[in-house]
Amino acid sequence: MYARVVNSVQPVPLKQSWKAVEEIFVNNELEYFDDSEKRWKKVDSHLDVITNPAKRIVVEGGPGAGKSTLCLQWVSEWCKSEESQLSQIDILLFLRMRNISKKESIYNTIKLLLLPKESTLTEQEVKDILTSGRHSMCFIIDGLNEAVEKLTACDIKSIIQGEMFPVSKVIITTRYANSSKILTPQMLSVRLLGFNQKAQEEYIKMVIDSNTDLIKNVRKMCNENVASSELLQNPLVFAMLSHIISENKDILNDQHPSTSYVDYIVKGFHYHSQYKKDPHKSLEDIKEDKKMLEMVGKLAFDGLCDSQRSWKKADTSKSIGHSCYEKYLEIGILVEETVTADIDSATKLMSDTVLKTQRIKFLDNVIQDFYAACYLQRIISNNKDGFAEKYMKRLISSQVGNVFVYVCGLLPTKSKSVIRFLTDRKKYNATAMLCFTECILADPSLTAVDKIENFRDVIQKWLRTDVSILPNDNILTQRGTANLLEVAHALGVSTDLIPYILQHSTT
Numbered sequence: 001m002y003a004r005v006v007n008s009v010q011p012v013p014l015k016q017s018w019k020a021v022e023e024i025f026v027n028n029e030l031e032y033f034d035d036s037e038k039r040w041k042k043v044d045s046h047l048d049v050i051t052n053p054a055k056r057i058v059v060e061g062g063p064g065a066g067k068s069t070l071c072l073q074w075v076s077e078w079c080k081s082e083e084s085q086l087s088q089i090d091i092l093l094f095l096r097m098r099n100i101s102k103k104e105s106i107y108n109t110i111k112l113l114l115l116p117k118e119s120t121l122t123e124q125e126v127k128d129i130l131t132s133g134r135h136s137m138c139f140i141i142d143g144l145n146e147a148v149e150k151l152t153a154c155d156i157k158s159i160i161q162g163e164m165f166p167v168s169k170v171i172i173t174t175r176y177a178n179s180s181k182i183l184t185p186q187m188l189s190v191r192l193l194g195f196n197q198k199a200q201e202e203y204i205k206m207v208i209d210s211n212t213d214l215i216k217n218v219r220k221m222c223n224e225n226v227a228s229s230e231l232l233q234n235p236l237v238f239a240m241l242s243h244i245i246s247e248n249k250d251i252l253n254d255q256h257p258s259t260s261y262v263d264y265i266v267k268g269f270h271y272h273s274q275y276k277k278d279p280h281k282s283l284e285d286i287k288e289d290k291k292m293l294e295m296v297g298k299l300a301f302d303g304l305c306d307s308q309r310s311w312k313k314a315d316t317s318k319s320i321g322h323s324c325y326e327k328y329l330e331i332g333i334l335v336e337e338t339v340t341a342d343i344d345s346a347t348k349l350m351s352d353t354v355l356k357t358q359r360i361k362f363l364d365n366v367i368q369d370f371y372a373a374c375y376l377q378r379i380i381s382n383n384k385d386g387f388a389e390k391y392m393k394r395l396i397s398s399q400v401g402n403v404f405v406y407v408c409g410l411l412p413t414k415s416k417s418v419i420r421f422l423t424d425r426k427k428y429n430a431t432a433m434l435c436f437t438e439c440i441l442a443d444p445s446l447t448a449v450d451k452i453e454n455f456r457d458v459i460q461k462w463l464r465t466d467v468s469i470l471p472n473d474n475i476l477t478q479r480g481t482a483n484l485l486e487v488a489h490a491l492g493v494s495t496d497l498i499p500y501i502l503q504h505s506t507t
Helices: 046-050 067-079 106-113 123-130 148-153 155-160 197-208 213-225 235-247 258-277 290-305 313-320 322-331 345-350 365-381 387-396 401-410 412-423 426-442 449-463 475-491 497-503
Strands: 029-034 039-043 056-060 091-096 137-142 169-174 188-194 310-312 334-340 356-362
Touching: 029 046, 039 046, 046 056, 046 067, 046 169, 067 091, 067 137, 067 169, 091 106, 106 123, 106 155, 137 155, 155 169, 197 213, 197 235, 213 235, 235 258, 258 322, 258 365, 258 401, 258 426, 290 313, 290 322, 290 365, 290 387, 310 313, 313 322, 313 356, 322 334, 356 365, 365 387, 365 401, 365 412, 387 401, 387 412, 401 412, 401 426, 412 426, 412 449, 426 449
Parallel strands: 056 169, 056 188, 091 137, 137 169
Antiparallel strands: 029 039, 029 188, 310 356, 334 356
C-alpha cells in the first residue's frame, strides 16, 4: 500500500533524483515537553515518539525541518513490522492534509487515497473494519498547517480532538502548533530541532560519501559564502549544499559569488513548497510574483534600516498583505516564533503565567539580507536623481554589509554606483572590496580591459589607503583584498608592495 510513497523521496529540491526514505533518513534532534516538570527533554530516537503511550502527539518543526521525511520513515518501518518496534500497530493510516477533501468522509478518503484502484472494498466496508474495535490503529496526519481551512468540515478535526477513534494513536505534524486552535494542551508536544553535528555527519556518510572531509568542506563553504552556521542546521539547506559540493569537487577551489548560494537556497524553498502541490514543476517554473517579491523585500529592507529582525504577526500581515503573508509562510521564507510578551514589571508580578506572543521573522538573517538586496537592486536599476543613494544611506547605518554584496551579485553591471558609494565612506572600504569581488565573480566579463577601466578611479582611491591582508581578517575580507590587488596590478596602478602582499596572502 505504501511501497511507492516510501521509495520515491526527493532528498534535494531542484534535482530529479529519487531514493527510498530509509536511504536518506537520519535521526533528527528531537525533544518533547514534560508537562510534569514543565520543561523540554531530549528524545533518544524517532521511534520513542510513535511508541509513546500518549494517544495524541503533535510534532512541530519549521520549513525544511524534516517532518514529512520523519512520517515516511515511520511508515517504512511499519511496513517491515515483523522486525520493527511498530509491530503492535495493526493498521497504520498515513494521510497528507493537502490531499484531503473536506467533502469526503474519513472512510471514503482512505478508500480513495490509500487503497489500490483495483480494491473492491466499499466505503461502508472500510468503516466497518476501522470501527470494529478489533485492530490497534495509528493515524499519521502530515502537514496540518497546509490545509487548516479544511478542518471545519471534515472528519480530521474530530479524529485529532478524540471525538472519533479516541483509543487510537494520532500523530500530527505541523509548523506552528500554537497557531492551530484544534490542538489542545493535553496533547504530547514534540519538536524537531534540526541537524546537529552528529546528524550532519551521519547524513554525509549515509547519503553522499563516506569521506568525512566532506562535512568540513560543507561548513567551510557555508562560512565563506553564506556566513550562517545556524542555517546549516536546517536539514533541507544542509542537504542542498552537501549535494552541490559532492557533485562538483572543484567548487571548493573555484570562486563563486556568495549571492548564487543564497539564491539557490531560496529557490530550493520555493521549489520545495511548489512540489507538494505539483510534482511536475521544474526549476524553470519557479518565478516569484514581482509584486509579492517587492513587498517582502521592502519588509526586509525597512527592518534592517530600523535594526529589526522580527515583527508582530498582525503588523506583518497588514504590511505586506494577507495573501502575500500566507504565501511566504507556506514557502518557509517567513516563519513564526513564540516569544515572551513584552509587558511591564507590575503586570508580570500580578500574573501567575508567562504571557506569550507570536512574532514573524525571516527563516535566517542571511535570507532577510538577501530579500533586502532584491529590493535595493530594483531601486538602483530604476535610479533617478540620486534616489538610490538615499536608500543606501538609510541602510549603511545598520551595518549590514551583506546586503550591498548581494546587490552587486544580483546586479553586477550596475555595481559601480554601490562600490563608489561605499568607497566615499572610508570605514566601508572592506565592504566595497567584497562588493567588487562579488560583481566580477557574478559577471566575469567585467574583468575585460575596456570594462575594468571603469573601476580605475575607485581602485586608485583604495590604494591610497592602507591595504593589507591580515591573519585575523575573515576569509571574505582576505579574498576581496586579494582580488582588488590582482586587478590593480593588471591595470598598472599597483605598487611594489602588491606582489609581496599577494605572495603572502592566506586566501
